[in-house]
């Protein structure tokens with residue numbers, strides 16, 4: 001009850017913290033898409049490169065976020081960005097690589113070889129094949145990877161409050177340091193709701209981007 | 221025109237690898253259908269893919285209209301060759317119209333022109349453009365998908381077509397229908413076609429020339445008639461099966477096997493005349509013709525008793541066979557109606573000749589000598 005009262009009294013603060021949260025995740029994941037998708041496409045050309053890159057990306061994801069933030073302080077301090085928004089964004093970019101690269105890679109590698117052969121046999125260049133056949137077919141799986149990255153990193157970003165990045169994690173860190181369960185619970189619930197809402201939104205986007213001929217149950 | 225010269229493909233290291241295609245040479249003249257036939261794994265697909273350079277030969281050459289294909293940019297080459305892959309391979313994210321127009325779009329054709337062409341092609345195979353243009357491949361039956369796969373290869377009007385078991389994934393009845401459709405289109409389109417099949421009946425039906433493969437080697441290259449009547453090796457003889465002479469029946473038209481002019485009698489003639497004529501010709505029956513030239517009855521030698529007119533001795537004609545059909549259908553009619561002699565008629569139902577078991581056997585023997 002007290003928690004609800006607290007949340008109600010601080011609605012606008014929750015709103016602005018949520019926007020900070022979204023800003024970090026959306027900027028970082030957008031950049032991660034711009035890097036991860038091309039990397040995922042590129043490594044379909046070589047099994048060895050694929051194994052290496054996916055291994056590296058898996059390693060990245062095993063680093064605890066607190067440790068990653070800690071590591072970045074000495075690395076980024078010389079250029080004045082040891083704490084705050086920048087290291088948070090960088091962490092999210094790094095964590096997003098694995099789901100995005102892996103999903104892009106598997107989706108493209110899983111495209112029916114017969115379709116690839118049909119494309120080549122009819123005289124499509126590699127780029128035309130990618131644009132007309134492989135990417136449209138891989139789209140649902142690539143989008144699923146992006147969703148995973150977003151949801152996972154909404155959690156990571158909550159921890160970034162400890163390095164002063166703002167966001168909904170601030171309620172949690174204050175709640176812990178001030179032993180104030182109202183702030184703690186408000187923060188935790190807000191992060192969950194945000195994650196669920198964003199995931200639903202992206203599911204909708206995924207549906208929009210899925211080619212009509214692939215969607216199940218197209219009207220005949 | 222397509223010419224293969226000593227075409228060879230070895231997969232894996234030279235020496236230790238497997239030779240999928242071994243020094244194959246043949247030539248397909250313009251406008252003809254050549255069927256590559258043989259058991260699974262004998263190198264049919266590999267041979268075909270060397271023509272549009274999906275596979276580069278280990279040695280040997282391919283010429284299209286006299287031009288060495290290795291001197292043509294592979295992407296340009298492939299756009300100039302219609303290609304139907306073994307697994308159909310329609311793009312599920314594209315509509316039927318967009319699938320058919322893949323190559324025209326790659327070639328930068330005017331969109332309106334290419335969609336009009338797609339509609340015409342759909343019409344040719346009996347698919348309503350209004351219904352089908354906007355559908356996606358998964359909304360089509362297997363047979364419809366296969367038709368669209370063939371149309372896609374025809375869309376840019378390439379003079380050469382490569383078809384890898386294009387009607388493989390389809391039930392026998394529909395396969396016959398599609399084959400007939402394709403042959404009908406081929407009559408006007410006159411493409412130079414290389415067609416892979418492992419179905420002998422299909423090959424005999426479609427081919428101008430059949431190339432029989434065995435373990436990468438070309439065993440025989442001949443017209444279906446020649447192949448069926450003069451198999452070159454024991455392997456081919458086994459491959460063709462013991463019923464190959466029955467397959468030959470398909471290739472001969474009634475018009476070429478019937479006896480002409482057919483002896484006929486009039487209804488008012490005495491049966492003695494019918495008996496005389498049959499004794500002379502050795503036929504087991506004779507046709508009684510009406511005044512209008514149509515067969516009005518049939519008189520069997522075994523049934524003639526005593527005197528009277530032909531009208532009294534004649535039995536009704538239970539079946540006639542059009543001169544345009546093949547001998548297989550004629551024999552089927554003769555068996556079904558138990559007719560040792562069957563009248564052959566033109567489109568107006570006028571008697572043109574008669575077919576007897578003996579005349580059929582003789583025409584098969586002739587085709588053996590001619591081949």
Ligand SMILES: Nc1ncnc2c1ncn2[C@@H]1O[C@H](COP(=O)(O)OP(=O)(O)OP(=O)(O)O)[C@@H](O)[C@H]1O
Nearest residue numbers: 231232238240259260261262263264265266267418
């Ligand atoms: N990429 C490849 N690498 C190695 N061997 C291959 C390759 N492609 C085909 N082969 C081999 O070459 C031989 C001929 O294959 P091909 O696909 O031409 O046969 P096919 O006559 O088309 O058979 P099917 O009727 O089953 O389609 C087979 O033994 C096959 O295993």
Ligand SMILES: [Mg+2]
Nearest residue numbers: 264265266306
């Ligand atoms: Mg094959």
